[in-house]
Amino acid sequence: MRNLIVGTVVGLVVGIVVGTTLVAPRLKLPVQIQTKFDVKPSVKPHLQKHGMTHQSRGAPRPTEQHVHVTKTKDSDKLTPVPKPRDTVQWRMASVYDSSLPHMGRLAKRLEDEIWNTSAGGLSIKFFEPETLVPTTAAFDAVRSGAIEAVFAAPSLWAEHTPALYLYSAIPFGPPIHEYLAWLHADGGAIMRDVYRKIGVHGMACGLLAPEGSGWFREPITSLEKLKSLRFGMTGLGGKVLQRLGTTVVPISEGDVFVALEQGIIDGAEAAQPTIDLELGLHRLARHYYFPGWHQPATLLNLVINLDTWNKLTPSLQNQVRSVCGDNIQLGFAESAGSQFNALKALTAEGVSVEIWSPEIMSALRQAWSEVVQDQLKTSRDFARGWNSLKRFREEYGIWHEIGQPAPR
16 A cells, blocks of 8 residues: 555656656747736726727727736746836816817817827816816915916916016017017026926916907097996006006906996907807997907916926926927917908907007007006016016017018
């Protein structure tokens, strides 16, 4: 009996040795193992929303991890593909409704474009106005870290520093191409420094063509008539009208219709013809005035919590800059290219397109020069930005005169 047991054990050992040393190497069977892991609950809905599951084409999504066989000189070796990085999640409050042409749509566009550009490395969730935080509290919510970002014209936050007015819209200021040139010279560096002092990171992330300068129920036939009105306007343009003697009521674009309807104001500026048409302002006021002296170009900014920005990898930071740069290009092209058709639609509805008289334009320019002097006295950062812009425009003007063909 003992000999039987010993013989059985020896037989098993010999069989294993022969199998592993002689038989197995001759088989050379291919091996591939693939394992899949579920996405975190907080990420998966976002992937599904954008149609980005492991079945989508393109770069591997965070829904799977592959393990491949890599052939070496000595043996077949299992080498796992590096695990996809975790998605950075941001919440972004927008001051503009997503349905609003140009302004709101440029904000909403960031949600998809940053996700796609970063291959899922950064997710920015768009929130409609007043749904995440009150609009008036959005900047402070970003600065404190309660939310990660806000999209708006920076004039809304100018109580922190008047210098932010220079990065929203400048009365009688540079046209779009000149504005952009200044931003890529000293202007952009000054802007980032101004934001950094407040405790946030800010960048230009949208650009709009000139706006209309106001809707009125009756024609403005004299300077005295303009002074007698209650007019809805914000920013530096509002300060100019105040200096002139007009009663200015600060009202956001989305509230202009109701304010006109209820008789709170006699007239107002909102935005461009495409946006004003969408808002329906022509149903309440029939006289639409140009040029848009108060906003020959409008910048929209993406403002990000400073610590949140600094935690991004350099690659993700560059991807955010890239998307914002594309937003600027698209905003300018779409807003400039679509205004004529909007004006045609408005005039078909009975709107009268008016041009300011030389008398009123001269008075507005004089009031603007006085507003500038006031701002220079109250803010070093405004003075720094204004002096930079003034010097740039003088030098640019010389180049433009000799470099551009004479107009026909």
